[in-house]
Amino acid sequence: MPDIISTVDVILLTLKDGGLQVVLLEREHEPYAGVLALPGGYIHPGEDADAEAAAERVLRDKTGIVSPYLEQLATFSGRGRDPRGWSLSVCYYALVPHGVIGNAGRTQVSLYPVDAVRGLPFDHARIIAAAVERVKNKSSYSSLPVYLCGETFTLPQLQAVYETLLGEPINKVSFRRKIEAFDILEPVRGALATGGAHRPAQLYRLKPRYHKQLSLTDRGLNAG
Amino acid sequence: MPDIISTVDVILLTLKDGGLQVVLLEREHEPYAGVLALPGGYIHPGEDADAEAAAERVLRDKTGIVSPYLEQLATFSGRGRDPRGWSLSVCYYALVPHGVIGNAGRTQVSLYPVDAVRGLPFDHARIIAAAVERVKNKSSYSSLPVYLCGETFTLPQLQAVYETLLGEPINKVSFRRKIEAFDILEPVRGALATGGAHRPAQLYRLKPRYHKQLSLTDRGLNAG
Numbered sequence: 001m002p003d004i005i006s007t008v009d010v011i012l013l014t015l016k017d018g019g020l021q022v023v024l025l026e027r028e029h030e031p032y033a034g035v036l037a038l039p040g041g042y043i044h045p046g047e048d049a050d051a052e053a054a055a056e057r058v059l060r061d062k063t064g065i066v067s068p069y070l071e072q073l074a075t076f077s078g079r080g081r082d083p084r085g086w087s088l089s090v091c092y093y094a095l096v097p098h099g100v101i102g103n104a105g106r107t108q109v110s111l112y113p114v115d116a117v118r119g120l121p122f123d124h125a126r127i128i129a130a131a132v133e134r135v136k137n138k139s140s141y142s143s144l145p146v147y148l149c150g151e152t153f154t155l156p157q158l159q160a161v162y163e164t165l166l167g168e169p170i171n172k173v174s175f176r177r178k179i180e181a182f183d184i185l186e187p188v189r190g191a192l193a194t195g196g197a198h199r200p201a202q203l204y205r206l207k208p209r210y211h212k213q214l215s216l217t218d219r220g221l222n223a224g
Numbered sequence: 225m226p227d228i229i230s231t232v233d234v235i236l237l238t239l240k241d242g243g244l245q246v247v248l249l250e251r252e253h254e255p256y257a258g259v260l261a262l263p264g265g266y267i268h269p270g271e272d273a274d275a276e277a278a279a280e281r282v283l284r285d286k287t288g289i290v291s292p293y294l295e296q297l298a299t300f301s302g303r304g305r306d307p308r309g310w311s312l313s314v315c316y317y318a319l320v321p322h323g324v325i326g327n328a329g330r331t332q333v334s335l336y337p338v339d340a341v342r343g344l345p346f347d348h349a350r351i352i353a354a355a356v357e358r359v360k361n362k363s364s365y366s367s368l369p370v371y372l373c374g375e376t377f378t379l380p381q382l383q384a385v386y387e388t389l390l391g392e393p394i395n396k397v398s399f400r401r402k403i404e405a406f407d408i409l410e411p412v413r414g415a416l417a418t419g420g421a422h423r424p425a426q427l428y429r430l431k432p433r434y435h436k437q438l439s440l441t442d443r444g445l446n447a448g
Binding site for chain 1: 227228230267269273274275276296298299301302303304309310312314
């Protein structure tokens with residue numbers, strides 16, 4: 001049997017201060033002990049049904065976060081990425097509301113803007129860049145950004161999340177038509193968001209059956 | 225070190241008889257010796273720089289095909305997919321012109337319509353289905369289908385390839401505008417395709433620098 005180090009890494013992204021931020025943890029063990037890196041660990045064949053289960057376990061054990069929607073990004077592999085030898089990491093990403101990270105109860109969880117992370121070990125900078133690119137691409141034609149919102153949110157709040165990810169303003173009428181076509185949201189009965197100079201807005205939440213599923217459009221959200 | 229079987233599998237797709245077909249080979253060794261399956265094999269850490277290099281090696285050794293554009297599909301993993309134990313397979317797909325497969329010079333190479341493959345071992349049916357879905361999705365907004373064409377082709381031939389993959393007719397004017405925007409093709413000087421009842425059409429080929437690269441549009445090819 002070839003000697004391959006088989007691991008998983010999780011890119012946990014959230015919106016904070018107007019941009020995407022990524023969860024990093026101080027590594028407990030060598031190599032790179034004490035250095036900030038993506039939450040990751042070995043696959044445990046005796047314990048994990050598959051690589052996704054391994055990623056869920058690692059995320060739960062290291063951050064306390066049980067993620068609602070984990071998606072495989074890609075596998076990064078090769079001779080040069082880990083000083084211990086030939087390694088591969090099946091990488092998963094997840095989008096979570098900022099509040100979930102605040103509640104994780106593990107003080108070592110750090111958040112860094114995705115475009116300001118420096119000095120990461122292994123190929124973690126490359127992995128994060130690939131995850132950010134995937135999220136931005138996928139946001140243009142899917143309901144993925146909904147997972148960045150809290151339990152309940154208004155449509156203007158959701159639109160602002162999309163606009164942050166896409167990096168451009170979205171036409172409101174077109175946006176609402178696409179969101180309606182996704183058919184993934186339901187109004188929270190009798191709940192209105194109040195505050196600021198705006199009139200109260202209806203609060204929405206994800207329909208329960210979409211908690212682990214995306215809805216796609218065959219045209220860009222901004223394509224009119 | 226956990227005992228994990230680390231392999232690669234390649235989903236090699238081509239167009240034949242008006243539909244996508246997949247390359248299958250008779251397995252040489254147990255488990256499932258003699259059964260048709262995707263070309264695949266162990267990662268060799270001493271030999272392969274990374275998983276993609278392993279996939280290229282396996283494809284070359286088992287089919288004689290040196291693929292122009294290999295893309296990672298996903299990693300399939302877990303306890304149940306291989307009778308030998310916990311396994312993972314980093315899967316790569318490639319699109320090739322039909323003629324390349326005919327020229328491979330290995331008689332055991334078989335082509336099967338992707339929607340007619342039956343009785344495959346492991347989770348290969350699921351892997352093929354995922355590859356077909358990826359190719360169809362990606363065809364709607366990228367230059368990917370160009371790799372199914374031969375060395376040279378006319379624009380009507382390329383449009384027919386797109387229409388086969390997308391499963392619907394495409395507006396000719398809109399199609400040509402998108403292809404022009406990709407800026408990946410160059411006319412073959414002085415070369416016209418003749419034949420049939422049609423007037424001679426200009427032959428095109430992929431610009432050399434795009435032999436391993438996709439061009440993307442942010443809107444669907446059929447989005448006007």
